[in-house]
Amino acid sequence: MISPSAAIDISVDNHVHSRLCHHAMGEMEEYVLAGLGAGLKKIIFLEHFEIEIKYFESTWLREDEFAGYHREGCRLSEKYQGKIEIGTGVEVGVNPDRLPETIDFLIKFKWDRIGLSYHYLDTGDGHVNMVSRRPENIALMEKIGVEKVAAAYFTGLQKALAIIPADVVCHLDAVLRHCPSFSFSQEHFEKVHEILMVMGAKDIALEVNTSGFVLRNEPFPAVRILKQAQKMGVGLLAGSDAHRPEDVGRYFDRLPLLLD
């Protein structure tokens, strides 16, 4: 049973996917039913948008798929009115070289939430997925140099934060999460601090992504960063990043203890 917490609202799952993004399982309605089953009062779909990414597979919706996504979000919202609220949002993947085009896309729809994530880094010869566990991505990041990748991640994210009308930053420290040779240094924490300052000034929230519990027994970002965000007055939003209906609201019961 969900108990109320002053630090974070765990009755809302602010980040779920569906099979529409080509790497999650289950229909949108199955996620709604899972949210109802978990006793949530609201779930927000945050489907993947990426722009001009050169990668061997597509882990995002094509532009022409977003209209159907919105229609289904509206239909479900009406169908489950009074039982559970449903939001239709987008997880915008940063492409630092395509920010004006990203905004052109965003203004075509009315979003309940715009999340900002940075997944794909341009290597000059295609893109590498910075959050992937695939050996070929890890090998490529090691070849580029993990410090170089991390620096590019922060620079690109800052560039995007300056102009994309985001409501929330997703899984802030998940970059390079599967690279064994990488861990956050003092310099990285300083970058995070700069980013949190911008977020605070622009009233952009920080996601508490509970998928991290599976990997490292701590959300993305780490508790240390979450506490800092709290101190700086940055709002926190819980998100499961569910790619399977059964993961909706996962580990939310752990959050109040972690953050109060």
Ligand SMILES: [Zn+2]
């Ligand atoms: Zn995904």
Ligand SMILES: [Zn+2]
């Ligand atoms: Zn993501």
